[in-house]
Amino acid sequence: MRKFSEGISLxxxxxxxxxxxxxxxFYSVPMSNRELVGVYLDAVELEASKWSNWRTCKRPIRTLYIGGGTPSLLSVGEWERLKNILERNFNLDFLEEATVEANPGSLNEDLLTFWKEWRITRVSIGCQSFDKQDLLILGRPHGALEGMKSLELALVKGFHVSCDLLFGLPGQTIRRWHANLETALRLGVHHVSCYQLTLEEGTQWGKSPPQSIPSGYPFYRWAQYYLEKKGLYQYEIASFALRGFECSHNLGYWYRRDCIGIGPGAWGFIRGRRYKNVSSLKDYVSRLKEGRSIKEWSERLIGLHGALEAAMLGLRTRWGIDEIDLIEEFGKEKAQEVLLRLEDVPEHLLKKKPHKLVLTRRGMRVGNAIWEKLVS
Ligand code: SF4
Structure with a gap:
């Protein structure tokens, strides 16, 4: 969908x-001492000023997303410095959306006031659950009430507010999951992101998984049913929103809009090349000081590889894949190869409209099996 892929994000x-x-x-380190933040900001300033010499950066930034980690751990003074770094090095005058991720426990009124007076329009809050037991199991450093309070504070300040919730937690029941969804809606959030707990390599639970992890399928199906019934339509595998409150930054990501990623562990995508900055604050700082590359990984996604990635990302959304866009970007042969790989996916999972392929709600529930068809 061309309208989502145009422009550039940060x-x-x-x-x-x-x-x-x-x-x-996600890459993050415990904030053991405040001096680390100063060191980090010095390095971000160096990276941002390198970018600002590139022609790419003269283009107006369309969406800004400040994620983590926990950006709400920074003080107002540190935010002031961050704001100056970004304003000096990027063209933020035509922003359509600016999101900050925050966590209950560190989000406060002073930060919200600062963000409101700057350019921030949207706050995404990592509540994960409003159930005391879930939060204990997850090792979250906040309670259920703090989660609710954070959402209320951000809503009162007039932000577009998104709430992250996790399902498929050890011992979680559908009743408890439903109570989480209901609480978020009762408080009046505009957007809910529902993520299934996954045991990722390199994490504590990846090494020693907890007991009693239920299948995520019924939880996800319930979210699809309940949130849609309450007016939050599903516009992406994990994302539900009131109309007009979709996350434009993420839509840009799924439709491969250019995105400058800065900071340690950040991902970026510029003109068909995906890259990742080093996931180590120490390395990030020293490499920048020494004038060395901070890229940990980079790959140019062209030809069939690019077409398959575009298909996988596009299928995550309600708008799916546009065959004409695919042909224009990757050529007829590559586009046909993508379509061939999806040919035998049944109609109840993948709707085949003229020039368009879109996952059904059921298809979204088994997305992984469909991605496998694409990469096999
Ligand atoms: S899930 Fe926990 S460790 Fe990871 S970014 Fe969020 S608060 Fe930090």
Whole structure:
């Protein structure tokens, strides 16, 4: 979908958390001392100024996303510095959306006021659950009430508010999951992201998984039914929103919009090349100081590889794959290869409209099996 892929986005990774959650695969370090933040900001300033010399950066940024980690751990003073770094080095005058990720426990009124007076329009809050037992099992550094309070504070300030919730937790029941969804809706959030607990390599739970992890399927099916019934339509595998409150930054990601990723562990995508910055604050800082590359990995996704990635990302969304866009971008032969791989996916999982392929709700529930067809 061309309208989502145009323009350029900016992602900044803030790699600090209170402590590491046992299931988390995102790059973050415990904020052991405040001086680390100063060191991090010095390095971000160096990286941002390198980018600002590139022609790519003269283009107006369409969406900004500051994620982590826990960006709400930074103080207002540190945010002031971050704001100046970004304003000096990027063209933020035409932003359509600016999101900050926050966690209950560190989000406060002063931060929200600062963000509101700057350019931030959207706050995504990692509540994960409103159930005391779930939060204990997950090792979250906040309670259920703090989660609710954070959502309320952000809503009162007039932000578009998204709430992250996890399902398929050890010992979780559908009743408890339903109570979480109901609480988020009762508080009036505009957007809910539902993620299934996964045991990722390199995490504490990846090494020693907890007992009694239920199948995520019925939880997900319930979210699809209940959230849609309450007016939050599903526009992506994990994302539900009131109309007009979809996350434009993420839509850009799924439709392969150029995105500058800065900060340690950040991902970026520029003109068909995906890259990842080093996932180590120490390395990130020293490499920047020494003028060395901070890329840990980079790959140009062209030809069939690019077409398959575009198909996988597009199919995550409600708008699916547009065959004409695919042909225009990758050529007829590669587009046909993609379509061939999806040919025998049954109609109840993949709707085949003229020039379009879209996953059904049922298809979204078995997305992984469909990605396998694409990569096999
Ligand atoms: S707070 Fe979020 S980013 Fe930080 S460790 Fe926990 S899940 Fe990961």
């Amino acid at each position: 992602y900044l990774h803030v790699p600090f958390c209170i402590r590491k959650c046992p299931y988390c695969a």
